[in-house]
Structures are given as structure tokens and as C-alpha cells.
Amino acid sequence: MINMACASLFSADTVADIIHITDHDALNGADDHIAYLATKAGLENLTRSFAMRLAPSIKVNSIAPALIMFNDGDSEEQQAKLLARSALGLEPGPEVVYQAVKYVMNNSYITGTCVDLNGGGTLKFA
DSSP states (O other), rough: OOHHHTTTSSSSTTTEEEEEETTTTTTTOOSSHHHHHHHHHHHHHHHHHHHHHHHTEEEEEEEOOSSSSSOOOOOHHHHHHHHHHHSSSSOOOTTHHHHHHHHHHOOTTTOOEEEEEEETHHHHHH
């Protein structure tokens, strides 16, 4: 609804961007986050569908982060477990999300794409 409501607000003179924030685990699933991940998987589909609908004047992409920052209450054991899921093994902080947004907005040739921002998490389970 937000995409449809805002599409008319973009200028016809320049290419615009809509960026959805999804989740790295959206297409994998997890038994403890069923509803949350189902909505994120649906958002991945909406990203591709709106990319088709709104092209060429609006690019629609998604960013799927994983392990950007630890939660305040995460124990050292929990932090080590989370870091082990990443090939890069670090907690990058929010700057990497900003860098991904800049990349998507500055690249004129991507739409309907998901930037998987996971520190190589898919490599650990391949």
C-alpha cells in the first residue's frame, strides 16, 4: 500500500528508489520466527513484483541484513554463536546498512534485486 501510495510522489524526470528491508533468513525459515519470516519472504516477492510494475522510472530493491548488531542482553556465549554463523566473524554495526542503501541508490542498473547483507553467512552453511 505504501509503494502504491508513494509512486505518484516521485518525479518523472529522474529514476527513483524504493528499498525494502527484509531479513537474511526470509527464504530459509526458522521454527521460532515463523510469522516474522513469512512476512519478510512476502516482502521479497513484493520487491520483485513492484520492480516489474514500476520500472523504468522507479527501481525497487531489498536489503536483507543478518547480524548487524548484538542485542543489549546477548551473552558472550550467544555472541560467539552468532559470530560463528558468519564467514567474516564480526559485528559490523549499522554503517554497513547505510553502505548497502548507498550502493542500491547509486547503481542505475539494479532493480528487483536483494542485497544479502550477511557477512558471508550463506558460505558457512553451503
